[in-house]
Amino acid sequence: MPEGHSVHRIARQFDRNFVGKTMQASSPQGRFAEGAAVLDGREAVSVKAVGKQMFLETEGDLWLRVHLGLYGAWDFAGEILLDPTIASANGRMGQTNQRGTDLDAAILDDAGENSLASIGAPRRTRVHVRMSEQTKGLADEGAQWPPPVVGQVRLRLMTDITAADLRGPTACELQTPDEMLATVAKLGPDPLVGDPAENEERFVRAVRRRGVPIALLLMDQSVVSGIGNVYRAEMLYRARLNPYTPGKQVPEELVRELWRDWAHLLPIGVETGQMMTMDDLSPQDYRAAMASRDDRHWVYHRAGLPCRTCGTEIVLEELGARKLYWCPRCQA
Incomplete structure (x- = not known):
């Protein structure tokens, strides 16, 4: 199950790629069709992570709550504004898995310190990446746009240049501001x-x-x-x-x-x-x-x-x- 650091990293990517933009929403799998229809055409206003849950605020005082659980994952595709504390030199997201990563993929200075935070300005790159606890970040230069739906996608959120596919979450629901605050209060x-x-x-x-x-x-x-x-x-x-x-x-x-x-x-x-x-x-x-x-x-x-x-x-x-x-x- 993704632990808190992974969810905070995912929230950062939403902040950089979706907040302030109008989203297209769909549920290719069909299990979140009604919720996706409500989200479709709304602007993403803010995003926050609390523990293992992410809350995406949209216009009209509506929140999307996502808990990845044991098997959930977000896949990002398109033109992605990478967080400099997450991106690595070859355009991949920093690893969120615990299976290890290649030394070449880690950004380390001569003293062996992690230097992700000192890369500088965020960079735009066309990639395909996955963010979960169990899977590596993947890069796919020049991928088809919009990306084809692969597997059981509960929710797809898109701007004109970026897509995020949600698979296998424990929870994916819409909440009012009061419901969101009540959820957070229990954490x-x-x-x-x-x-x-x-x-x-x-x-x-x-x-x-x-x-x-x-x-x-x-x-x-x-x-x-x-x-x-x-x-x-x-x-x-x-x-x-x-x-x-x-x-x-x-x-x-x-x-x-x-x-x-x-x-x-x-x-x-x-x-x-x-x-x-x-x-x-x-x-x-x-x-x-x-x-x-x-x-x-x-x-x-x-x-x-x-x-x-x-x-x-x-x-x-x-x-x-x-x-x-x-x-x-x-x-x-």
């Missing part, structure tokens, strides 16, 4: 949305009043927005916190450290497109980590391998119907 705080101090206090209160294991609380989108399986495992390890510790038994300062760590990691994910959770790497190690998940994480997807710190075998268990990776010694 936990997102470090990139709202007041930082207030967000931290909301998170601390939500965790400290619950007897639920902290590993479950971090995945509860009403407690905190955007954290999925990868960030959950990595944050708990970075905090050296036993995943089964009830929230109300986690010391308040440690709860605050968890929040601040999430506020630290999320912007890195938005910038790089990778859930990078290892700090202070050498230039060589940073390049390796940007190229491969195997070098990017402390415990996630490392079941049976030795802990990078103590050598104890990393454990894989199931908690809340999701895989949980942790070190039984470092996180005892």
Whole structure:
């Protein structure tokens, strides 16, 4: 499932390519035909991401809510104004997948630092890209326009030069402003949305009043927005916190450290497109980590391998119907 950094990246692309423009909307699959008919001909006014959900505002006080869920993805095609913090040197979107990327596709300076943010002015390029958690960005120069419909497209949004196809979302619906606000109100705080101090206090209160294991609380989108399986495992390890510790038994300062760590990691994910959770790497190690998940994480997807710190075998268990990776010694 796409974690929060991916959805923020997708929202940036909508901001650059759709906001301020009149959209054509259709539902090639037919499952969103009525909603597409309502959207058709409206101007996109604004867009925002909160955790794992994106909200696109259109004229007439109407919002499109999209939750990609486990299998959803957006495909962009046409003349795309690339966000300089997302684009790579060969015209592709930065990767949103966790399968690794070629070193040649990563933009790294001589010191091994990610330099996407310093590319300069946004560039226009005719490409085809996919943004989801499980698929690579794809480039297809000189593609047919408008692009042919491929597969089960729930919703196609188009301007005169750009198209975005939505496939397989958990949720795709139209909302009034009040309904949108009610949806957002049910979500936990997102470090990139709202007041930082207030967000931290909301998170601390939500965790400290619950007897639920902290590993479950971090995945509860009403407690905190955007954290999925990868960030959950990595944050708990970075905090050296036993995943089964009830929230109300986690010391308040440690709860605050968890929040601040999430506020630290999320912007890195938005910038790089990778859930990078290892700090202070050498230039060589940073390049390796940007190229491969195997070098990017402390415990996630490392079941049976030795802990990078103590050598104890990393454990894989199931908690809340999701895989949980942790070190039984470092996180005892």
